[in-house]
Amino acid sequence: MNDYKLLLLANKAWAEQLREERPDYFTRQAEAQQPNFLWIGCSDSRVAPDQITNSPPGVMSIHRNVANLVYEEDRNLMAVLETAVERTRVRHIILCGHYGCGGVAQGWKREGTGAVGEWVAGVHDVYTEHAEEVDALPEGQRLNRMVELNVRDQLVRLARVPLVQAAFERGQELTLHGWVYDLRDGILKPLMTIDAGTRLDAVERPEPVLV
Template sequence: MPANEIVGLDPGEMFVHRNVANLAPSQDANYLSVLQFAIDVLKVKHVLVVGHYGCGGIAAAVDGARRGLVDHWLHPIREVAHERKDELAAYTHDRERLNRLCELNVIRQVRNVASDVFVQDAWARGQPLSVHGWVYSLSSGLITDLNVTMTGGLG
């Protein structure tokens, strides 16, 4: 699904970075380069962390199977799942539990983006910038705003 179509923007109005399970790890030079370019050069006002329900990457993170390098990439999701295991255990259906994990992962990645030095520096110099967390449903075409928007320090 082209990202600009989800939000009704024309091609080129949105600078998009994609990876498996929409992660924003602070050691990933590719993600960090995209983030800095977007903030410092393009001067974007909104950073959107957008996950999607039914995400195969989220499911793969916690199904116990071994896939190789991607298991390392998906490690942050297992950390979130571990930290929130009581909440997640309350879901009786796997699909609902995994969809909640999709949301929890987006919320964590919003925090990662917001705590990044490029974002912190932009806020320190008064540059308008918000970081939002959304989850997209491929089946309904609808976006869920998780209401975790950050517009200033971590508070």
């Protein structure tokens, strides 16, 4: 049997099981969504946000791109962000990188080509900003530190987006979290948070967690 057919079969089994356990489940799901979280993460297939956090459907809006980057010109991300902040009013936005990120590696070393190369160019700015610290590390630790510094810099960029700033100014409950997922043990490691009270020009580099 073709692999994609297995997906459809698995979906049927999943829906049937849920219907048995909670007969009103899909009726309620169809009414409206009220997610508490927006997740911005890497497209890497191993970092499946709802699975690694055991979140059922309806709890988390998800936006993923190569190397979990934030560009204000990215209308896709801005549309997701606007919906989450202004419409569904999530209380937490989690920006999550991961150990061994290929997108970060390509952007940092300017090795990406084609669309990926263009997309991850922003990672090189992260490297330029923190080159002294990254270059001083042993070779084997540099990529993990770049992953963490990328989370930091993207989180600050996210906090500077006008619609996020507007939410902070009107006193909306909203916290931005920078996390890293460690593929080696499956554990999410919180690096930092930003909220309305954070001075964005004085955000420190996070303590290293992914050695």
